[in-house]
Amino acid sequence: MSENKFVEVSAFSKIPFRYRVSSLVIAISLLVLIGIVLDRTVNGFFSIVLSFLFIIALVFIVKKWIVAKLEFNRSPFKKLKQFIVVNKLYDEETSDVSKDNKRKKVVVNSAFFEFNSTDDELIIRALKNGDKYTDKANTYDSMLGALFGLEVSNKVDNVNYCDYIFNTKADERLIVRENELEYNQSTIIPLNSATVWDIQKFPHALIVGATGGGKTTFINFLIIEMLKMRAELLICDPKHSDLYSLHHFLGTERVAGQPNHIARVVRTAKEIMDARFKEYKGDSTSYGKNYRSFDLPPVFLIVDELGALRMGAEKKVFAEMFQNLQEVILKGREMGVFVILATQQPNAQNIPTEVRDNLALRVSLGNLSQEGLRMTFGAIDGDLQTVEGVGSGYVFLEGLGWSKPKSYQSPFLDYENFNFIEELKKYANIAN
Incomplete structure (x- = not known):
């Protein structure tokens, strides 16, 4: 202005x-x-x-x-x-x-x-x-x-x-219904009528949801949006909840629940990143280029409940997995490998500060304690108000100059007119 x-x-x-x-x-x-x-x-x-x-x-x-x-x-x-x-x-x-x-x-x-x-x-x-x-x-x-x-x-x-x-x-909440097959050729995922997540500018995400806050529904929305980008999905769910059940449709090579298997999937994400760097960034002509310059599809690694994995995995296995995860978070953007971490309880053990600060998109759903909000968003200027309704919370995008998180309502999946599994099959090219 x-x-x-x-x-x-x-x-x-x-x-x-x-x-x-x-x-x-x-x-x-x-x-x-x-x-x-x-x-x-x-x-x-x-x-x-x-x-x-x-x-x-x-x-x-x-x-x-x-x-x-x-x-x-x-x-x-x-x-x-x-x-x-x-x-x-x-x-x-x-x-x-x-x-x-x-x-x-x-x-x-x-x-x-x-x-x-x-x-x-x-x-x-x-x-x-x-x-x-x-x-x-x-x-x-x-x-x-x-x-x-x-x-x-x-x-x-x-x-x-x-x-x-x-x-x-007021920002308008997105209402998601079943639509004709439509792929997304950009790097942008809409979050509501006014806010978008540009994965290239603001890589990686943290999603924190209190019980019943709508975290799973929001992740379902993101999964469909990622598939619209023709992305490859890698999913880790140590609690064997809804995300783990997607192995029936996406395969056990891409969806893991056991600690050793999760470590292997995270290693796969790192290997994809390393292979892309070696193949596409090996000479001077690649200066200033990224994965889109080479028409490479994005890769999304979704890890739900890192804390549960920490408790269930052997120390050596978790250490290896976490090191690979950190490396992808630090280097993955250029070669199109992105990480989404999700948890119910954000704390310094589950989401260390050095990891959180590299997750540009942060979303909280449901009512968290002030300490939980601080662990999600960092230092906040003043307290955030209580939210009401499933899918309500706060959103923050690093790098836009926001002084604090904004009130947010995650997309509403109209399940009467939206079948998540059928949409998953459609975009993942899975035969019925």
């Missing part, structure tokens, strides 16, 4: 003239004056017509002013001016002499705000001018949220100002 679209508000700001009662009085006075002048030049029938037109014009002017005034009363300008006054974000001094020779208080300093409003977004900018209000500029999250009745979706704090960004149009 261009800077000249921002409107400044402070304790010094005056209500724009067009919204004052005086502007209405002047408009009506001009109308009356014009009516008097015209009335003296016409008679009879034309005088009646003139009076009728005068009444219509009077009603039009008053109505238009009232509508404009009501809109102004709901405007960010009016709300911010009241915010400054109510919270005493200004300084006054008593003047020595005024026009009526009486001492009175005058504003000598103020907190300064700017706003920029579009159909989709409202930005409130708290300016930092090096005065006593500078340190407060990045502390208005909850106060501004309450003032506008919106949740701060992002916050950008720098040396000159702090932007509070509000979405004025």
